[in-house]
Amino acid sequence: MRPVRTAARSMLAAIFVIQGWAAFRDPAKLAEKARPVTDRLEPTLKAVHPSLPTDAETLVRVNGAAQVAGGLLLATGHATTPAALVLAGSLVPTTLAGHAFWEIDDPAQRNQQRINFLKNLGLIGGLLFAALDNEGRPSLAWRSRNTARVARRGAGHTARTARREAQHVVHTAQREARHVLRDARIARIAAQAGRRLP
Structure with missing residues (x-):
């Protein structure tokens, strides 16, 4: 059963490593789309600590780095529960910024963004399953x-x-x-x- 789990975790992690690396390497491409979400996060981040970065490019880069790190940990089977939870958490702002289908008027584009939104929702569900997986050992x-x-x-x-x-x-x-x-x-x-x- 272990090879199946390893393959499943690797398949689930692949998109995060690839997309996270792209976001980390070139955050400017995604910063404009992310700005509505990062602007809403700014007061919360300032409340947590005044020196935390709040500009969209830096937050996109941090999110990308979290996805790369979490994806690699999940794929290699190290710290799978925290890695899956970090990936699920990083996917929330990505989904809200990139696939806000409710704001689009064109029916074809709205449908495409709804599909992407639901795909990300499915990924979050898979990550939650990965976080709860005990590899056959009884739960805590x-x-x-x-x-x-x-x-x-x-x-x-x-x-x-x-x-x-x-x-x-x-x-x-x-x-x-x-x-x-x-x-x-x-x-x-x-x-x-x-x-x-x-």
Whole structure:
């Protein structure tokens, strides 16, 4: 199953590496389309840190670099969950800037942009699947529940064992007490018998 996963991740990552590299190398081509989205992001970026870049070209270049890095990590199987999440996150502004079909009046172009928008939506869905893929290992939630179940079972076993041991101690103590009482009775009878002898 591993070769299939590797091939699927590589196919999913290819578009990000290629398109991300193109955006990183020549951001001016995409900056004008990205400007409406980057202008809306500017106050948020300034609020996060005043020295963060807010110009469209730099943000396109950063997005391209994130796509190249995330694509390479996803394709090689290293840090696949964070890589897939970074790629999904980088695809959101790309989709909003490049495929805003609702703003286009021409029916043919609107339809083409809707198709591209839905394609990107499908890529985001695939990336979310890639982020959740555990390669056949149980999920963290299942492992947590299983650990708790095993601990409860172990605690129940320990409690039953402790109860049995306590019952055994009580029975042993009662038996010893009966022996002591019997020995005391025998000693008393022997002492009384010894007093009666001349």
